[in-house]
Amino acid sequence: MRDLPLAVIAEDQKAVHMAKLVSNWTDDLIVFTNGHQVISAEEKGFLNSAGITVNEKKIVSLTGKGGQLGKIQLEDQTEVLRDGGFIASEWIQAATFESDLGYHLNEQGGIETDSMQRTKTPGVFACGDTRIAGASQLIMAASEGSMAAIAVNAELLEEKFNGMQT
Missing domain, CATH: 3.50.50.60 (FAD/NAD(P)-binding domain)
Incomplete structure (x- = not known):
């Protein structure tokens, strides 16, 4: 997945931490919070300055082929192409x-x-x-x-x- 368009999906404060970790693999990273506003304005600014986009829209679906992520569809019908991603789950x-x-x-x-x-x-x-x-x-x-x-x-x-x- 190195150097491919990747996503981090996190609905809590793990979003920023995960973004930092995954940014080691790619310069094309989007953090999706699935409709939750868990990243402060300061953190968004920090992530944006590192080339990481934050998307707070609700996710409707994840689709792909052969077990690989292809796109993330958002509530406003926007489709975001991603080759892979990480979900920060709650333990x-x-x-x-x-x-x-x-x-x-x-x-x-x-x-x-x-x-x-x-x-x-x-x-x-x-x-x-x-x-x-x-x-x-x-x-x-x-x-x-x-x-x-x-x-x-x-x-x-x-x-x-x-x-x-x-």
């Missing part, structure tokens, strides 16, 4: 983490842990998507899972050898 945690286990939730609604993935409830660990509600990455979840496994193993060893003489 919603699929599961609620309320439980009788007694752990605490953080400000994002995920389970609060320390650096070893321990919750404040002895014997309860959390990692990956359970720990942070919001954007998550597989590699981070795997890393946190490894840390949790190390901590669980350490606790089991301490329990096993607790009280034994060395």
Whole structure:
């Protein structure tokens, strides 16, 4: 998609961030907010000075062929040709983490842990998507899972050898 006409579709403050990221790939970028006014006048000026257009009209349809975007049709019947695009979706945690286990939730609604993935409830660990509600990455979840496994193993060893003489 490098150097092709691209689109960013975002209905919230991620629009500006996504525009900055995608601008590394192309000089022909339009940000569509789908009828939402989420970009300030100052931000629009900044984006425009970087050659990025902002379009706040409502999107009626996305069409293309073979799984590739071809055009974006707007509510005023305008059709904007684009070869590809990115949609900034809202991350919603699929599961609620309320439980009788007694752990605490953080400000994002995920389970609060320390650096070893321990919750404040002895014997309860959390990692990956359970720990942070919001954007998550597989590699981070795997890393946190490894840390949790190390901590669980350490606790089991301490329990096993607790009280034994060395």
